[in-house]
Amino acid sequence: MSEPATHFELFGLPQAFVLDAGELDRRYREAVKLVHPDRFVAASGPEQRAAVERAAALNEAYQVLKSPSRRALYLLNLQAALDEEATVQDPEFLFQQMEWREELEELGNSADFAAIDTFRQRLIRARQDVDQEFSGVWQDPAQRPRAERLVRRMQFLDKVLYEVRQLEERLDDF
Amino acid sequence: MAYSDKVIDHYENPRNVGKLDADAPNVGTGMVGAPACGDVMRLQIEVDESGVIKDAKFKTYGCGSAIASSSLATEWMKGKTLDEAEQIKNTTIAEELALPPVKIHCSVLAEDAIKAAVRDYKEKQAKQ
Numbered sequence: 001m002s003e004p005a006t007h008f009e010l011f012g013l014p015q016a017f018v019l020d021a022g023e024l025d026r027r028y029r030e031a032v033k034l035v036h037p038d039r040f041v042a043a044s045g046p047e048q049r050a051a052v053e054r055a056a057a058l059n060e061a062y063q064v065l066k067s068p069s070r071r072a073l074y075l076l077n078l079q080a081a082l083d084e085e086a087t088v089q090d091p092e093f094l095f096q097q098m099e100w101r102e103e104l105e106e107l108g109n110s111a112d113f114a115a116i117d118t119f120r121q122r123l124i125r126a127r128q129d130v131d132q133e134f135s136g137v138w139q140d141p142a143q144r145p146r147a148e149r150l151v152r153r154m155q156f157l158d159k160v161l162y163e164v165r166q167l168e169e170r171l172d173d174f
Numbered sequence: 175m176a177y178s179d180k181v182i183d184h185y186e187n188p189r190n191v192g193k194l195d196a197d198a199p200n201v202g203t204g205m206v207g208a209p210a211c212g213d214v215m216r217l218q219i220e221v222d223e224s225g226v227i228k229d230a231k232f233k234t235y236g237c238g239s240a241i242a243s244s245s246l247a248t249e250w251m252k253g254k255t256l257d258e259a260e261q262i263k264n265t266t267i268a269e270e271l272a273l274p275p276v277k278i279h280c281s282v283l284a285e286d287a288i289k290a291a292v293r294d295y296k297e298k299q300a301k302q
Binding site: 089091151152156162 | 209
């Protein structure tokens with residue numbers, strides 16, 4: 001058996017952090033069309049199973065590549081395995097995290113939509129900064145610790161952004 | 175997944191939530207995070223002249239198990255010496271709270287926060 005294809009290879013995309021999301025969507029749609037169950041109604045059992053497995057692999061790959069933080073984590077794991085449960089001790093960033101969480105808590109009490117939106121814009125800018133820095137360091141083995149720290153930051157930022165969305169949904173329900 | 179009564183108790187009535195003056199020389203601050211779930215934990219200790227922890231405070235943004243683990247950790251640390259506090263193990267916390275296997279990492283986070291707070295305090299003292 002040859003090495004299993006990487007998520008990037010499945011879509012014929014270069015192994016890179018910066019990725020054209022539209023192109024990924026297009027290639028994903030084309031690829032899943034080829035393994036759609038409707039095309040295998042008359043096929044043999046093994047062929048049907050292979051198509052189902054390929055569809056599952058394509059879905060998994062698509063989910064990982066679509067999300068910048070999961071894509072970044074995947075790229076680092078391809079280089080060398082990363083301990084995904086390790087406790088992060090990045091004081092400067094965690095301090096910032098605490099402040100953001102506290103601010104979000106206060107925003108939740110105020111129900112001020114404009115302020116929530118401003119807060120989200122700040123998080124998105126912070127996220128863009130981290131993404132940009134990551135794209136400049138992940139390929140350099142000497143910068144691996146930095147790259148790992150940046151992936152962690154992406155994950156925490158995803159979490160706060162998720163909580164902002166949760167808050168907005170909660171307020172919308174009133 | 176059902177939380178144990180002890181987790182629910184700490185979650186609904188967390189002990190020692192708050193903040194100590196991180197700039198004070200006799201206060202140690204530990205900041206830790208779990209990237210997989212995005213939980214963040216701040217645990218602080220105030221140490222008296224004889225090296226005993228006289229106060230402990232925490233603030234945790236995370237799931238019920240993470241909040242309960244850090245709440246319990248602050249309860250256990252009060253009145254202990256630094257060395258004794260450093261002996262608190264995540265397994266003891268997990269056992270006391272009856273954490274299920276998928277939530278063990280929350281107790282690990284609490285243990286790492288204790289160690290980080292003690293380390294921060296010791297580093298500050300060394301600089302004095």
